[in-house]
Amino acid sequence: MTTTQDGAFVRRPLIAGNWKMNMDHIQAIALVQKLAWTLDDASHDYDRVEVAVFPPFTDLRSVQTLVAGDKLSLLYGAQDLSSEDSGAYTGDIPGAFLSKLGCSQVLIGHSERREIHNEGDNVIHAKIEAALRHGLTPLLCVGEGLEVREAGEHVSHTLSQVEAALKGFTAEELSDLVIAYEPVWAIGTGKTAGPEDAQELAEAIRAKLAELYDKGFADSIRILYGGSVKSSNVASILGGPDVDGALVGGASLDAEEFAKIAQFEKHISA
């Protein structure tokens, strides 16, 4: 992360929890309540470090009720959305429904969607368009698999995903964009890319944004790292000047652990 001389963050860090296909709507209530209490106990400053959760679709109404009812500062979003707005798309969920449920963000292009649901660049591009149509911040996930990494092509591979996803959008349209670099080989495996790897790709993505748009835009966009982030490694991962937060999978299912990750500054000073 980059800070100014007075300790303010240049880009507000975001700690995002992707619950994946875990937690039903009853469990979601318990998890959000515990997370909110734990962060309150730690006097978490949400204006300084944003915290967001991405529960399954079926949990969103429960999370909305809790967040609105208890006036929580927690952000929440969905793990996917349809590129279409309505019609004969069995099983799909459009952006309008997510906005109506108070979602502010939506994950797009997660490697599990790319791999398991064969989502390619065109689908991901169309989903970003749909998110923007409905006032949702796209949290675009990019990253390479092990073979690409071993072939030394991780930077060009990841940057081509970024370029394909953003093609044709203006800087104004993408002003709230968040990008998460997630090396697929580090997801759910316990293998974490080192802080240098996270910084290498975050810096390369930022340079690509400067090339596609301009430096001002590139410097304003938050770039997260995802892949086996835990409270024990978050401080070092976020040490790189271009890494602005984390997209956390497994560790976000444990309220205390996720709260510790959101409180990463305490680990830095500890």
Ligand SMILES: O=C[C@H](O)COP(=O)(O)O
């Ligand atoms: O969306 C989150 C990432 O896939 C990381 O998952 P993980 O923290 O379980 O490795």
